[in-house]
Amino acid sequence: MRNIQFYDSNRVEGRSVTIIIDNGKIENIAKNYTKGTGIRALCDGSWGYTSVDGDSDKEEEFKNATNLAVWMNEKTPREKIELEPIKAPSVSNMPKVKSNPEDISIEEKVEFLREIEKHAQEEGIKSTRVSYSEAFLKTRYESSEGVEAEYHLVRTGFSISAVASENGAYQVGRESRFSISGYEIFEKYDPFELAKHAAQTAKELLGAKTPKGGQMPVILDQELAGVFTHEAVGHASEADLVLQNDSVLKGKLGTKIGSPLITVVDNPSLHEYGFYPFDAEGVEAQKTVLIQKGVLNSYLHSRETGSIFKSRSGNARSQGYSIPVVRMSNTYIENGESKFEEMLEDVKNGIYLVGSRGGQVNTGEGVFQFNAEKGYLIQNGEITTLVRDVSLSGRVLDILNQITHVGNDLKLNAGHCGKSGQTVPVSDGAPHISISKATVGGA
Template sequence: MKNIQFYDSNRIEGRAMVIVLDNGKIENISKNYTKGAGIRALADGSWGYTSVEGDADIQDGIQNAAGLAAGMNQKTPKEKIKLEPISNPVVRNVPAAQINPEDISIEEKVEMLREIEKFAREEGIKNTRVSYSESILKTRYENSEGIEAEYRLVRTGFSVSAVASENGVYQMGRESKFTISGYEIFKKYDPFALAKNAAATAKEMLKAKTPKGGQMPVILDQELAGVFTHEAVGHASEADLVLQNDSVLKDRLGTQVGSPLITVVDDATVHEYGYFPFDSEGVESKRTVLIQDGVMNSYMHSRETAGIFNCCSGNARSQGYSIPVVRMSNTYIENGDTKFEEMLEDVRDGIYLVGSRGGQVNTGEGVFQFNAEKGYMIRNGEIQELVRDVSLSGRVLEILNQVTHVGNDLKLTAGHCGKAGQTVPVSDGAPHLSISKATVGGA
């Protein structure tokens, strides 16, 4: 094909199911089937992309993508794109489902959710919601360089939430688990205990007070520290955002950006929810150290951005067969050596923030605000009263430099990440983190 230097195809065949029970009644049972391919072609500095449904001809798709790329390149020529060279990925150690979820009837799955809901519906609980999801996805990648690889992966997950109310005040507790495994998820985790936890959280939050806000010493639990790692550090480490001047970590490679206690890693090889054996450009998954002992070590890359920075790719991901973009996988802060009790003793008087209820971050300005699920006041080195409606906010680089202790109790939490209109499975995590001074929002 004239002027086309590269093309590839990402073929997807998948099946998914979602079941939702609201107050014990079936709200939704949906099944989804996906089959098709995303095809790209590169002409000098222009990409052409097309998608084909079902068993459509891949060669026709390549011709269409090539025509788009050549047309754009002719109309508005750009500097030639250099792709990082890669070799064929070795697909190994892919986790397999012990219990195929498709071997379990819909009736049995609904009954399981009903049982979970019973444990959440304690006295004082006004509303419950339980959901289950499964997906079985086969991915096959091929490109014009002779790279070919495929894998099949099963993902399952469930969540349970409970709402308690008193005197017009409503509080919610929620628990969820998502894994790269089959229906054995209900053996791996105790869904009934998690349902009781959700109910207990909702009820105890009704009694909690809102603390006075301000700057104070803070300990973050693994979930909230993981959200900070993903949202504030991870996204700012994505090379496409760096190149778009939308990252506070731009031009920071090789410089100190945080405490020497902090090492941040993105690792798609770990068998957590963000796992994949190769990315959407056929690049074998790997471990990338983003921050090493407080020093900015690397960004995350696609083959195109890796060609610009002259380094390694492996973080181009897509939802289904959409256009690949630079994305995280399993992103976390590595373990330190401080025990949680030692952190409490060192903080003496401050606040312990637990869990996450979302928030927002501006990667370009490097500012963030996250809402904790709950908090506990720390007095004289001991955990005291429960508090609610608390948040953490500040500047990314300031918080990274104010970390005084990193725990030895790393824990990852599964979830989903949105970017460029696409959603992909990820995990994020950290050990407990102690911060000398941070802005806590309250009353």
């Protein structure tokens, strides 16, 4: 077919519901339906990609993708692309839905969200907001190599935020949970307790002070350590960024880049929010060890980058039926052997950073800055004063080498990751970790 050595398609059908309650009033109830197909064709060194919403004429779309690939290859010829060989995936071990969200009426969901919100409306709280989402996804993959596979997945999630204010100042407490499950998410996580916790956090932060910044020993909780793992380590491990000279980990495969206490993995087969049975190229999900006891073991790959690095692929992901991009799934630091009390005793005087409020990372330069939700001063090996407006920054490789303890209390947190204009569900996590010296931002 006109020098086309490969083509594939991703057909996606989805439906979703989102409900938002703001200060007791319905702000939004939205139902969305999506259906479409993304088609790729490979001509020597050029990809042609087309997408169509709704039902499509498969032959017509393959022809369009083919024409685009051939045209691009004629205009700007590139070195021929090889794809890592794969076999058809086995779609098994799928998550089970215990309570179908569609069996619960919108009215019931709205009333339940209002009940959740009431638990956050404590004295001193000026504003509250609760949201809920559910999504049903059906994905079918087909390729010219004869690979055909399909799966169905349900994702649900909710979030609660509470705002406390005083004398013109305000602070926000927020809790969110997302899961590959049905309406039983409210059995897995207690939304009333989480609502209370969001309110308490907002009120506590209102009275907290900003600490003095500088370099000091630091303990990161599971959430902030997970954000560091995802943003600073995971993205730098994506092979497309490595090939674009936009990763501090380029050229470091097989070399020691961190403490021997650290093992970092990405595992889409785990029943966490970043789960998938096969990726957007039909490759079966499998655990990838990125860092093995401090040594860089592997990057994350598509079939194209996997062929270049002679490594297994399985990390090409798409938002809907968009073009596949190398992405993380469930990325985390594996459990170590230290107890939290041992970390406190070892740190003696430093700071304990808890939760995340976002941040930024430059994967090429290997520098980062993350904002913690809150912190606690550590004095004489004990947690003391609550502090706010505190951040962690530094160089990725420095921090990896300065990790002195890895806890035995791994937790994963669900969220969403953006890259190349696409957003996909992910989870990240870690046990508690301690760092001998890091830059903490404050007053």
